[in-house]
Amino acid sequence: MKDETLDLRVNLANRLADLSGNIIKQYFRQSNLExxxxxxxxxxxxxxxxxxxxxxxVDLIKKECPEDGIIREEGENINxxxxxxxxxxxxxxxxxxxxxxxxxxxxxxxxDLNNNLxxxxxxxxxxxxxxxxxxxxxxxxxxNKIINxxxxxxxxxxxxxxxxxxxxxxxxxxxxxxxxxxxxxxxCRRTAFGGDCYNYVSLAMGWTAMPMIVLESDLKYYDFCAxxxxxxxxxxxxxxxxxxxxxxxSTEVLAASNQNLHQQALKVILSQG
Amino acid sequence: MKDETLDLRVNLANRLADLSGNIIKQYFRQSNLExxxxxxxxxxxxxxxxxxxxxxxVDLIKKECPEDGIIREEGENINxxxxxxxxxxxxxxxxxxxxxxxxxxxxxxxxDLNNNLxxxxxxxxxxxxxxxxxxxxxxxxxxNKIINxxxxxxxxxxxxxxxxxxxxxxxxxxxxxxxxxxxxxxxCRRTAFGGDCYNYVSLAMGWTAMPMIVLESDLKYYDFCAxxxxxxxxxxxxxxxxxxxxxxxSTEVLAASNQNLHQQALKVILSQG
Numbered sequence: 099m100k101d102e103t104l105d106l107r108v109n110l111a112n113r114l115a116d117l118s119g120n121i122i123k124q125y126f127r128q129s130n131l132e133x134x135x136x137x138x139x140x141x142x143x144x145x146x147x148x149x150x151x152x153x154x155x156v157d158l159i160k161k162e163c164p165e166d167g168i169i170r171e172e173g174e175n176i177n178x179x180x181x182x183x184x185x186x187x188x189x190x191x192x193x194x195x196x197x198x199x200x201x202x203x204x205x206x207x208x209x210d211l212n213n214n215l216x217x218x219x220x221x222x223x224x225x226x227x228x229x230x231x232x233x234x235x236x237x238x239x240x241x242n243k244i245i246n247x248x249x250x251x252x253x254x255x256x257x258x259x260x261x262x263x264x265x266x267x268x269x270x271x272x273x274x275x276x277x278x279x280x281x282x283x284x285x286c287r288r289t290a291f292g293g294d295c296y297n298y299v300s301l302a303m304g305w306t307a308m309p310m311i312v313l314e315s316d317l318k319y320y321d322f323c324a325x326x327x328x329x330x331x332x333x334x335x336x337x338x339x340x341x342x343x344x345x346x347x348s349t350e351v352l353a354a355s356n357q358n359l360h361q362q363a364l365k366v367i368l369s370q371g
Numbered sequence: 372m373k374d375e376t377l378d379l380r381v382n383l384a385n386r387l388a389d390l391s392g393n394i395i396k397q398y399f400r401q402s403n404l405e406x407x408x409x410x411x412x413x414x415x416x417x418x419x420x421x422x423x424x425x426x427x428x429v430d431l432i433k434k435e436c437p438e439d440g441i442i443r444e445e446g447e448n449i450n451x452x453x454x455x456x457x458x459x460x461x462x463x464x465x466x467x468x469x470x471x472x473x474x475x476x477x478x479x480x481x482x483d484l485n486n487n488l489x490x491x492x493x494x495x496x497x498x499x500x501x502x503x504x505x506x507x508x509x510x511x512x513x514x515n516k517i518i519n520x521x522x523x524x525x526x527x528x529x530x531x532x533x534x535x536x537x538x539x540x541x542x543x544x545x546x547x548x549x550x551x552x553x554x555x556x557x558x559c560r561r562t563a564f565g566g567d568c569y570n571y572v573s574l575a576m577g578w579t580a581m582p583m584i585v586l587e588s589d590l591k592y593y594d595f596c597a598x599x600x601x602x603x604x605x606x607x608x609x610x611x612x613x614x615x616x617x618x619x620x621s622t623e624v625l626a627a628s629n630q631n632l633h634q635q636a637l638k639v640i641l642s643q644g
Contacts, residue, residue: 129521129577142561142580193563194474196534197570198578200499201472226473248402261469266564267541287415290466291539292565297470304402305471307415 099182099210099217107182108233110162111206111220117158118151118188118204119224126225127198144192148172151188151204159184167211169346171320181211185323191294200225203295207324214345219324221295230299232327238302245302249309249355250333257362261310262286263297269316275350278339278367282313285366298325301355302332309355311363315339319346329353335360339367372455372483372490380455381506383435384479384493390431391424391461391477392497399498400471417465421445424461424477432457440484442619444593454484458596464567473498476568480597487618492597494568503572505600511575518575522582522628523606530635534583535559536570542589548623551612551640555586558639571598574628575605582628584636588612592619602626608633612640 099107125147152172159166160176167178169185184207189195191202206220221230230245232238238245249255262282264270270279283289287308293300301310314322322336326344329336336353338344341364344351352367354360372380398420425445432439433449440451442458457480462468464475479493494503503518505511511518522528535555537543543552556562560581566573574583587595595609599617602609609626611617614637617624625640627633 127576127578129580144580193565196561196563196579197536197566197573197583198576199474199566199569199573201467201474263470267539268564288469290469291541292466293470293472296472300470300472303400303471305400306469307402307417310470 104217104233107163107208108218108231110159111208111218111231112229114155114158114206115204115220115222115229117154119222121151121154122147122189122204123224126195126200142196144189144196147195148188148192152186155184155186155188155206166208169319169323171318178211182217183209183211185209185320187320187324190321191296194294201293201296203299205295205320205324207320207326209323209346214343216323216326219327221299221324221328228299230302230328232329232331234327234330236331238328238331240303245332246304247302247332247334247355248304249359251356252309253356253358255309255359257282257285257311257359257366258287259308260286260359261306261308262289263293263300263310263312264289264291264314265294265297266291269314271316275315279313281369282311282363282366286311295325298322298329298336298353301334301353302328304355309359311355311359312351312353313363315350317349317351319348322348322351325353377490377506380436380481381491381504383432384481384491384504385502387428387431387479388477388493388495388502390427392495394424394427395420395462395468395477396497399468399473415469417462417469420468421461421465425459428457428459428461428479439481442482442592442596444591451484455490456482456484458482458593460593460597463594464569467567474566474569476572478568478593478597480593480599482596482619487616489596489599492600494572494597494601501572503575503601505602505604507600507603509604511601511604513576518605519577520575520605520607520628521577522632524629525582526629526631528582528632530555530558530584530632530639531560532581533559533632534579534581535562536566536573536583536585537562537564537587538567538570539564542587544589548588552586554642555584555636555639559584568598571595571602571609571626574607574626575601577628582632584628584632585624585626586636588623590622590624592621595621595624598626
């Protein structure tokens with residue numbers, strides 16, 4: 099993608115984040131009884147916020163870049179006419195959103211469909227006003243400042259000194275997945291569940307007192323596409339459980355603060371029993 | 372407890388929250404490499420923040436109310452000389468703290484040991500600057516404003532329209548606990564894991580688009596003592612899984628937005644298979 103074409107889309111990604119954030123904010127911490135929106139029996143606050151935010155983003159993309167495709171969580175996908183597609187998840191972390199906890203995020207990715215490479219990724223948290231932006235080949239940004247991942251070049255950490263995170267133990271469904279998660283949990287210093295997209299941005303920021311590994315499965319493309327450029331733009335590694343690049347069919351994700359830790363984790367994943 | 376004796380302790384609870392919050396803030400989102408504190412191999416950021424915050428609270432209680440006892444998470448308990456004891460958990464939600472997610476809380480309770488009744492409870496979140504205060508017999512406060520639980524008198528909700536929350540499915544340890552959790556998960560509208568103390572304050576605030584039930588087990592006294600006056604002061608109900616008042620030996624907690632929902636949940640818990 100040419101520089102000016104990408105720049106236009108980086109600008110668009112920021113506007114998509116603003117737009118969706120303004121919608122989502124109206125539905126956060128609103129009980130049914132206080133809300134002006136009538137919540138029907140089959141619907142819920144999170145579903146409404148999800149759909150309205152996604153539809154607004156889709157409309158803006160159609161207007162600004164009508165040839166771009168859209169891969170989305172809620173509605174039907176839109177085919178690309180130019181080889182590029184947006185990958186949208188309006189509310190990643192619905193359990194947190196539902197309970198009024200501000201650790202959900204809007205995930206906005208852009209992918210080159212010819213080679214499956216993500217071109218840019220944005221995570222937006224409208225309540226805490228936290229925004230991460232990754233552009234392939236460039237340093238990632240947190241609220242417009244370059245992120246310094248403190249563990250990027252620090253290869254002294256064994257897995258026994260690492261924090262392992264997964265959103266929930268229930269995401270490990272098959273006996274193989276459960277066995278792998280269990281093996282990694284045993285060797286890592288501590289396992290912290292919960293988090294959704296916040297696990298990945300925490301890894302990117304180096305917020306933890308030790309480097310981090312995220313092990314997840316049962317994911318969809320829109321759950322991780324936007325995270326790839328952010329993690330890679332801080333010197334972190336994000337692949338599938340075999341160490342291969344992620345694509346639209348991947349469901350298992352492994353992310354690490356640096357290359358060395360990623361290799362150590364892969365070794366545990368690929369070992370037998 | 373006399374009014375002026377309680378007033379003094381309400382004031383003290385607020386100062387304990389300020390004090391612990393100032394300490395905890397210094398350790399939040401600080402990587403090992405950036406911190407001035409040397410983290411040893413056997414220790415970690417959360418442990419240091421936990422201990423320093425707890426010790427500071429203990430010192431202030433000893434100074435202001437030297438006859439009060441202290442039941443605490445980290446250090447040794449201190450016997451009460453007057454029948455009252457503070458129940459402290461400096462960081463409830465360590466998994467969130469470790470990852471830099473601001474949904475942990477400092478729990479500060481005061482209990483009358485003669486009858487096991489909590490007199491006051493405070494939940495403090497120093498990063499988001501959110502504070503809840505419950506005083507037995509009075510309406511609970513959020514940042515000094517009376518909380519309006521929108522579901523307090525709304526008895527139209529069946530369990531099928533309710534949000535069930537538990538911090539993690541791993542807290543249900545025995546086959547009986549797992550069977551009960553599974554039965555309740557099946558009848559409720561949705562189950563949202565994660566949250567720690569934020570599940571209870573979310574219930575108190577009515578942040579959800581539907582009323583809430585919290586079902587937890589494997590808890591210690593300091594995990595829930597401070598929450599009791601807060602939940603009761605918004606018209607919510609919090610008991611053990613048999614519907615009895617909680618005390619220092621309880622480990623299983625059931626909280627609900629109102630009496631009707633609490634009874635419906637109890638019926639599911641006490642039913643067979």
